[in-house]
Amino acid sequence: MYIVKFDSEALEFLEKSEKDIRVRIYNKIMDTKENPFHYWERLTTRKDYKLRIGDYRAVADINQNFKFIEVTLIGHRKNVYKKI
Secondary structure, eight states, rough: OOOEEEEEEEHHHHHHOOOOOOOOOHHHHHHHOOHHHHHHEEOTTOOEEEEEEEEEEEEEEEEETEEEEEEEEEEEEETTGOOO
């Protein structure tokens, strides 16, 4: 099982979001702790991974050695990739 860590920017997005969206995103990320590579897809030009959650995307670094997922960014799909 992997440990999930949230970066300050990801937490800020969750805090500003509506409750139903916040809960949906958080639950989906937590559901990936058992087998993250089944859910997370590697970004083509980077080392990060993305997770699709409806119209939202989460971007994370996954460390296999230490078994943790660090969520670095969460945002709407139309502008989340502009921030990375």
